[in-house]
Amino acid sequence: MEIQKLHKNRPKTNRKTLFSEFGILVAFILLTIFFTILNPKFASITNILNMGRQISTIGIIAIGMTFLIIGGNFDLSVGSMFALVSTISAVMMVNGVSVILALLLGILLGGLLGLVNGVLSTFGRIPSFVVGLGMLNVYRGAQLLITGAYPVVVGWVVDDPGIELFAFLGKGKLFGVIPMQLVLLLILWGIGYFILTKTVFGVWTFAVGGSPQAAKIAGISIGWVQTFGFVITGVLVAVSSLLQLSFIGSVSGQVGTGYELDCIAAVIIGGTKLDGGEGTLIGTFIGAAVMGAMRNGLVLLNVSAFWQTLIIGLVIILAVAIDKWTKKTN
């Protein structure tokens, strides 16, 4: 009975939900208009597709982070996890392991790392913020120990039947036009959207983040729901990191630094509440698009690197402010 009530009251994807994202959408549209007026190339098909590809790295991880934050958690280790997964997969590839196997093992590793974070945060009762801070260093340290800080180059691995598929996923274009990274972002976003809004797991995620006590009374296993959120994030981190490995062709000791903050920023800009229980993947997608548009637009305007850093910070605050003001008005 309790579960039915939760299901009935879950945030629905309809005009109301779309309207609730109006604020951040307004911010995105204003940004787009602003940059297009100053440089019409911003709105060119080529640039839009490039932007789509550019935001896919953070966008894919942000899907998982949305689940986590709605469910009442964070994962600050995603950047280091990103580095560790791509490093291990890269090392396997250059040492003769089949590319396909290296990819599958990388994804499995991502899920396992997510599971470790999840178990520590839930059953271990360590706040997820603390687990993330600790594991951020553990995964980064492990990556550096494996490589000795030497970059691993896979861009010239050729003798493997899986290399073409690997290259296509990271660098290829669907119909010769749409970057595969963007295609995969949209597919994964669609799957995430379905899970969050159409399945019982989605209901449980909102319940656990919104009111853990009520969720417990309703018979939901808080620990497993939250842990699964970490596993989803881990798998998505792995997918994102392997796509980047394909695209860039190498992995260095610095890769992934700061990604956790970019992800969280995209999710929060998108309207997901920091303390859990509320949020949408539509918002996250727009949030990632806002950040990508900012970065891309400022470079197109030839704005100096120092100004870019300052302006991006200000626009993030403004985007969230517009969202809050719009919600308050509604």
Added chain:
Amino acid sequence: MKTTAMLLATVLFMLPLVACGESTPPPSEETSPAAPAGEVSQTPETEPETEKLNIVVSFHDPTLPWGQPAKTAVEDAAKEFGVNVDFIGPTPTDPVKQLEQIKTLYEQGKIDGLAIAPLEDKTLRPYIDELSDNGIPVVTFTTDSPESKRLAFYGQGFESLETIAYELTKKTIELLPEKKGKVAILNSIPDLESLIKREEGSKRAIAEYPDLEYIGTFANKADFQDCYADVEALMTANPDIVALFAEDSFTTPSAAKVLRDMNLNDKVKLSGYDMTEEALLLVRDGNLDILVGQNPYMQGYLSVKALYECLTEDIAPVSVEVEAEYATPQNIDEFLQAYNVSG
């Protein structure tokens, strides 16, 4: 149950510490100094263990791609001279953290000699002087602290960095059929002193060509993906760019790949730094026109050698201006061989 869980957790957390302790190999016959000829070798129980010198090599950031040859050199030198070497540095680059790391090791008595690539002269100079005053020999490499009490420098000094950048930029501009159009500089760590010097050199060269328009410095994040995205956006916004001058080993391969992926190699000239495996292969494939290497291997090796000789034979270190190397598609084979790169 709770007590058992706590005990298990404690044991699990102690395991990495035990593993770290065991990972330091005990001195072996290969690394210990050999007994002089004619002496009877003693049994392990009675033979006094020769204490190895502890040389600390502090780099900008040990994870940076351009530091890897120096790290290899330091490891090779450690084996050759039979010394302990710690290759350290802050991640990411931070002069204060660099200072704190060295201080910590010194206060633990773990520094017999220091080779340092100072991130910022003003921050590190007082401590270099303090170590020197306390009898610790200090040499610098890659970046210098010329006013300090360091004994020698191995690399190209700031003036040389600026000059090398000036010459590299000029060589690149000379590859252009017409010396006119837009140009841009790419710098992933714009507050690093050595990269500031390179940028100054590039700007000085650009200024000598009145028909070239310098539109700015871009790609300011030490991340390959972000550098790629920034250069891609730059080229989309400015299809009339005729040359790019990349100042470091993040922007160099990233820019080369953008030009390759956008089929602009014939139209846009690109110069860059640091002979990483990837950069050398990009030169080979025609995606990068001129690549400069500052021979970090030799810088790292000479630093350790100088400190060893100073500590054991009282030989005063002497500065060496390590020559820069230039790789182009015409001479790339010799560099691929020298750096043992195949791809």
